[in-house]
Amino acid sequence: MxxxxxxxxxxxxxxxxxxxxxxxxxxxxxxxxxxxxxxxxxxxxxxxxxxxxxxxxxxxxxxxxxxxxxxxxxxxxxxxxxxxxxxxxxxxxxxxxxxxxxxxxxxxxxxxxxxxxxxxxxxxxxxxxxxxxxxxxARAGLSVQLESFAANTMDYLRRERELLLDGVGVPDVRTPIEGRQVLVVVRGYHYKEDLVALRPYIREFHPVLIGVDGGADAILEAGARPDLIVGDMDSVSDRALRCGAEVVVHAYRDGRAPGLARVEALGIPYVVFPATGTSEDVAMLLADDKGAELIVALGTHATLVEFLDKGRSGMASTFLTRLRVGGKLVDAKGVSQLYRHGISNLQLVLLIAAGLFALGVALASTVGGQALYGLLGARFDDVVSWVRGLFGGLP
The missing domain is CATH 3.50.30.10 (Phosphohistidine domain)
Known part of the structure; x- marks a missing residue:
């Protein structure tokens, strides 16, 4: 209709x-x-x-x-x-x-x-x-929201200073992260386009792939498999949860974990990460605490307008989390613009071999090239005869 x-x-x-x-x-x-x-x-x-x-x-x-x-x-x-x-x-x-x-x-x-x-x-x-x-x-009343945002930021800092400053409460995970690059995927602004743009980066560097709730499904749709799934499990599919990724259930500080019952019903092993902030904050804090060399954020909230557009006072936690992670954090758009796909040694060897083969074929089709091949063949026969003479006239 x-x-x-x-x-x-x-x-x-x-x-x-x-x-x-x-x-x-x-x-x-x-x-x-x-x-x-x-x-x-x-x-x-x-x-x-x-x-x-x-x-x-x-x-x-x-x-x-x-x-x-x-x-x-x-x-x-x-x-x-x-x-x-x-x-x-x-x-x-x-x-x-x-x-x-x-x-x-x-x-x-x-x-x-x-x-x-x-x-x-x-x-x-x-x-x-x-x-x-x-x-x-709405733009005329934006100053009130800025004041509220600042107040929420200070409140979050008071409640989570041990987690932000010392990493207290970060659970252990079996996925190796130390010294590796990490790609955190959130179903946010332009996440599909950015994920497509980062395919060469994923193929070459093999970063640890962390899907935040529905971000795990985005990784699967892109043809990869998440290593970790972090979140309250409200928007991730059963298919993603069963793909073999390690599951980290985001719980609130009061002990509530909305996604716990679902994961247990599916019989999937999990660890719990209690924190006040959002699931994307939990993913970045986990990667940073476990020694990630670089954290690439895809679909996450980066600007003040995006924080407010989310409509949650807890977005102040993302602001402080980004300060905590510091120089390790890179936006996916920056990576896709600056990254240039490198050429492996095997690709370089194959490229040289193809060039030499093409040159050989071109020379063989000319009179001068044929004369050059004849001269090289004669020189090669002389070298063979000389080597045989060194070893007593081997047949």
């Missing part, structure tokens, strides 16, 4: 939109089962860039958000990405829209959502103009 929402000038048209609803409060979980033509029903305050890109990749007919896609806290990028991709975004529908049964065919007309003729909720159809106005208003 095709959904069509047409805009006439700056206002939404009244044309109906019909499609099966796919409902989930967690956008990351919803995108795993969202199909082209479905209507995505989410409850995502401040829709971030990664979630929006995942939704666009699924090609939904429309996105219905129970929350405000931009609250005004900071200029988040998600709504702009959806609107630019031509995906209708109905915003601020309220909690009632989450009561729609999954798979139920619903109808959307001019920002109102209907189950047959029954009105479920009403919201705002976002346009290029409305998204731009929301972004402008």
């Amino acid at each position: 095709k959904l069509s929402l047409r805009r006439h000038g700056h206002t939404a048209g009244a044309d109906e939109v019909v499609g099966p609803a796919r409902v989930d409060r967690r956008t990351k979980a919803l995108t795993k089962r969202l199909r082209p033509g479905d209507v995505a029903v989410i409850d995502h305050l401040d829709l971030d860039r990664v979630a929006a890109e995942a939704l666009v990749a699924c090609r939904p007919a429309a996105v219905l958000n129970a929350a405000r896609s931009t609250s005004g806290r900071y200029p988040n990028l998600g709504p702009e990405i959806l609107v630019a991709a031509g995906v209708p975004l109905i915003d601020d529908l309220g909690p009632d829209v989450m009561s729609v049964s999954d798979g139920r065919v619903i109808r959307v007309a001019d920002g109102a959502v209907f189950d047959q003729d029954r009105l479920i909720a009403e919201g705002d159809l976002q346009t290029v103009e409305s998204v731009a106005a929301s972004m402008e208003a």
